[in-house]
Amino acid sequence: MITDQRIAGSEILRSLGLLADKASRMVQAIALPSVVQLVTRVALAVPFWRSGILKWDGFLKLSDTAVALFSDEFMLHLPGGPYHFPTPAVTAFLSGSGEIVFPVLLILGLGTRLAGLGLLLMTAIVELTVPDGWPIHLTWAAMALSIMAWGPGKISIDYLARRFIQNAR
Numbered sequence: 001m002i003t004d005q006r007i008a009g010s011e012i013l014r015s016l017g018l019l020a021d022k023a024s025r026m027v028q029a030i031a032l033p034s035v036v037q038l039v040t041r042v043a044l045a046v047p048f049w050r051s052g053i054l055k056w057d058g059f060l061k062l063s064d065t066a067v068a069l070f071s072d073e074f075m076l077h078l079p080g081g082p083y084h085f086p087t088p089a090v091t092a093f094l095s096g097s098g099e100i101v102f103p104v105l106l107i108l109g110l111g112t113r114l115a116g117l118g119l120l121l122m123t124a125i126v127e128l129t130v131p132d133g134w135p136i137h138l139t140w141a142a143m144a145l146s147i148m149a150w151g152p153g154k155i156s157i158d159y160l161a162r163r164f165i166q167n168a169r
Contacts, residue, residue, distance in 0.1 A: 033150075035155070037151070037153030037155070037156075038152075038153055038156075040143050040147060041153075041156075042107060043143060044103075044119060044143040044144060044147065045102075045103035045104075045106040047136075047140070048099045048102060048103045048119060048122065049103040049104075052095075052098070052099025053099075053100070055092065055095065055099065062092055066092045066095075067088055067092045069092070070085045070089070070095070071084075071085075071088040071089075074129050075129065076125075076129060077129070098118055099122070101118075102118045102119050102122070103115075103119075106119070108156070108157050109152035109155065109156020110156070112152035113148050113151060116144045116147035116148040117144070117148055119144045120145065123141050123144060124141075
């Protein structure tokens with residue numbers, strides 16, 4: 001009688017284990033590394049692109065608002081500060097350029113690790129400018145670091161170029 005209960009109990013545990021294993025395999029099938037890497041690249045690119053697009057009034061023409069923000073509103077919160085940005089027009093131009101170029105590179109998966117590094121550095125500057133935004137900045141930093149560490153994945157120009165070069169040898 002006790003043996004029958006143990007067998008029934010072990011069968012239930014075995015069935016639960018098989019069910020958990022099946023569920024785990026289904027989740028892994030959905031979260032393929034290449035898909036996760038693509039989604040991470042897009043997720044990091046979007047907020048920077050949206051901010052960057054607002055800084056321009058045309059091709060290589062900064063909006064007056066962008067320069068005014070870096071001249072009057074944005075401050076670097078460093079020890080002993082806050083301090084105004086040096087050369088606000090140049091800073092606005094570099095910021096606006098990075099916020100357009102790096103996201104495009106991320107979406108394409110071209111020069112992806114360098115684009116991730118660029119956005120990580122921009123995230124650090126944004127954090128010094130808006131220190132209360134650290135929860136979102138930490139998320140951006142984590143995404144940039146994961147892109148830098150694990151690369152763009154198979155859904156990228158970097159991957160295709162690497163494969164082409166290896167096959168050409």
